[in-house]
Amino acid sequence: MSITTIEGCAIATVDDARREIAAGHLVLDGDRIVAVGEGPAPVQWKADHRIDASGKLATPGLVNCHHHLYQWATRGYAQDATLFEWLVALYPVWANIDDATVAATARAGLAALARSGCTTSTDHHYIFPRHAGDLLAVEIDAARAIGVRFHPCRGAMDLGVSAGGLPPDAIVEDRDAILTACAEAIDRHHDPSPGARVRIALAPTSPFSVSRELMVETAELARRRGVRLHTHLAETDDEERFCLERFGVRPLQYLDDMGWLGDDVWLAHCVHLNADETARMGATGTGVAHCPTSNGRLGAGIAPVPALLAAGAPVGLGVDGAASNESGELVDELRAALVLARAKAGPRALTARQALELATRHGARCLGRDDELGHLSVGALADVALWDLSDLGYAGIADPVFALAFGPLRPVDLLVVGGEVIVEDGELRTADPLTLAADLARESRRLAKAAP
Numbered sequence: 051m052s053i054t055t056i057e058g059c060a061i062a063t064v065d066d067a068r069r070e071i072a073a074g075h076l077v078l079d080g081d082r083i084v085a086v087g088e089g090p091a092p093v094q095w096k097a098d099h100r101i102d103a104s105g106k107l108a109t110p111g112l113v114n115c116h117h118h119l120y121q122w123a124t125r126g127y128a129q130d131a132t133l134f135e136w137l138v139a140l141y142p143v144w145a146n147i148d149d150a151t152v153a154a155t156a157r158a159g160l161a162a163l164a165r166s167g168c169t170t171s172t173d174h175h176y177i178f179p180r181h182a183g184d185l186l187a188v189e190i191d192a193a194r195a196i197g198v199r200f201h202p203c204r205g206a207m208d209l210g211v212s213a214g215g216l217p218p219d220a221i222v223e224d225r226d227a228i229l230t231a232c233a234e235a236i237d238r239h240h241d242p243s244p245g246a247r248v249r250i251a252l253a254p255t256s257p258f259s260v261s262r263e264l265m266v267e268t269a270e271l272a273r274r275r276g277v278r279l280h281t282h283l284a285e286t287d288d289e290e291r292f293c294l295e296r297f298g299v300r301p302l303q304y305l306d307d308m309g310w311l312g313d314d315v316w317l318a319h320c321v322h323l324n325a326d327e328t329a330r331m332g333a334t335g336t337g338v339a340h341c342p343t344s345n346g347r348l349g350a351g352i353a354p355v356p357a358l359l360a361a362g363a364p365v366g367l368g369v370d371g372a373a374s375n376e377s378g379e380l381v382d383e384l385r386a387a388l389v390l391a392r393a394k395a396g397p398r399a400l401t402a403r404q405a406l407e408l409a410t411r412h413g414a415r416c417l418g419r420d421d422e423l424g425h426l427s428v429g430a431l432a433d434v435a436l437w438d439l440s441d442l443g444y445a446g447i448a449d450p451v452f453a454l455a456f457g458p459l460r461p462v463d464l465l466v467v468g469g470e471v472i473v474e475d476g477e478l479r480t481a482d483p484l485t486l487a488a489d490l491a492r493e494s495r496r497l498a499k500a501a502p
């Protein structure tokens with residue numbers, strides 16, 4: 051095992067005691083943290099690799115709780131549209147994705163996440179054109195190449211427009227085929243062991259694109275196999291109207307009636323929840339992937355994050371797909387969460403430290419990894435982000451956590467995943483950004499050309 055010491059930095063551990071250290075050390079032994087504390091690393095640790103981190107802030111690696119990586123090939127579309135208008139415009143473009151699209155977009159999107167401090171990401175992939183190959187395997191290969199920990203969700207849609215759903219019939223799948231594919235994804239890719247690099251979740255897409263039968267059967271399968279459940283919920287007023295008209299209940303009640311709430315479930319958005327519903331989220335331990343930039347881009351509204359936190363629900367952060375958040379960079383979402391919460395409910399609605407907690411330990415809880423991710427504690431996985439706060443952008447801001455959340459947005463200085471350095475001096479080590487950009491531009495052009 052190789053030992054790395056990181057010394058001289060401020061440390062926001064986000065551990066159980068929320069300990070913060072003005073100038074301290076971290077010691078990494080292989081893929082685990084073995085020491086965290088004040089001052090230099092104890093002499094007993096003979097470092098193979100020593101990092102001088104003076105003037106920097108160490109935080110847990112950030113956790114991204116919601117994404118659609120394939121959407122990196124369709125940025126800039128439907129610029130002033132509501133969610134439903136945006137989806138109707140984009141579904142026919144997405145119908146032409148294939149394994150080359152997913153390879154290029156997953157590498158680009160995961161590289162953007164790594165450069166913005168993300169060490170663990172989920173992805174919600176729900177477009178599976180016939181003959182496109184094993185798209186989950188393609189994105190898992192991309193995550194291995196970039197070096198981030200990865201929790202892909204096998205998404206699904208089986209409710210096409212002819213059956214009262216929103217997506218065109220041509221891009222929905224057959225229910226039995228979906229359930230078979232979900233089981234195969236778990237068989238092939240899910241690693242339940244500690245320190246896992248890849249875990250699978252099951253994720254029928256939304257109330258307006260999935261049948262009730264598929265929701266129920268997917269939950270049964272996930273619980274039988276011990277994997278987590280994810281879906282979109284309560285994103286817009288249009289969705290609420292759809293649920294009231296089709297099911298006679300609001301979106302959260304619809305899920306509750308199907309046994310879909312619990313501490314093995316996390317839901318993207320949850321913008322339109324009332325007080326009873328936020329309490330129900332907390333009581334059931336159901337997680338939320340808060341996606342403030344995407345909600346702002348689509349004008350969906352502002353999620354009741356302070357109320358969800360007060361109720362005890364885990365609230366992680368998500369960039370959401372790059373077609374509704376062209377940036378796709380995770381550290382931006384700390385600031386977006388702060389400014390939206392404060393614009394809605396005043397300057398005490400959310401603190402910089404709470405925003406960092408959302409991006410770390412709350413996100414880890416959403417993905418079922420809070421035992422070993424989302425905090426810098428002895429025994430936790432060595433997933434660390436180091437932020438350079440020494441220059442003009444941050445000079446004179448005494449509080450490093452506040453500086454990170456409210457200062458200029460820029461790449462992480464150093465990113466370590468399971469003890470392996472994947473970003474160094476702000477540069478991605480595992481791929482060439484120019485090559486990623488060229489591949490992404492080629493796939494974006496191809497999809498634009500093939501679009502109806």
Ligand code: ZN
Pocket residue numbers: 116117118174282318370371
């Ligand atoms: Zn989404």
